[in-house]
Amino acid sequence: MSKANTVTDFVLRCMSDQRWWTYWDIQKKIKEKTDIYYSEPTISAAIRNLRKPKYQMKYGLPSGDIVDRRPRQEGKGNEYRLRLGESNG
Numbered sequence: 001m002s003k004a005n006t007v008t009d010f011v012l013r014c015m016s017d018q019r020w021w022t023y024w025d026i027q028k029k030i031k032e033k034t035d036i037y038y039s040e041p042t043i044s045a046a047i048r049n050l051r052k053p054k055y056q057m058k059y060g061l062p063s064g065d066i067v068d069r070r071p072r073q074e075g076k077g078n079e080y081r082l083r084l085g086e087s088n089g
Contacts, residue, residue, distance in 0.1 A: 007038050011046040012059055015067075015082035022072065022079050047080055 004010050010030045015021055023040040031037050038046075047067060049055045056063055061084065068081045 008046040008049045020079040
């Protein structure tokens with residue numbers, strides 16, 4: 001992937017490790033690496049983008065729903081994970 005310069009690029013970079021992330025984890029990581037702050041709704045929109053065929057094609061991701069969501073075990077909110085290398089159709 002070329003240099004990240006959009007919030008969706010940054011979110012994909014974080015989530016490419018395929019571990020579980022909260023909005024706040026992603027927000028913190030992007031801020032640490034780039035000194036750019038994105039709000040939770042902006043990060044949520046970027047995660048939704050990764051589910052769209054247009055973005056899946058742009059990033060060379062598998063098609064289908066490749067983002068898992070589960071409630072956090074402790075605290076509020078959800079955790080999200082990107083599934084790569086699987087058939088998701």
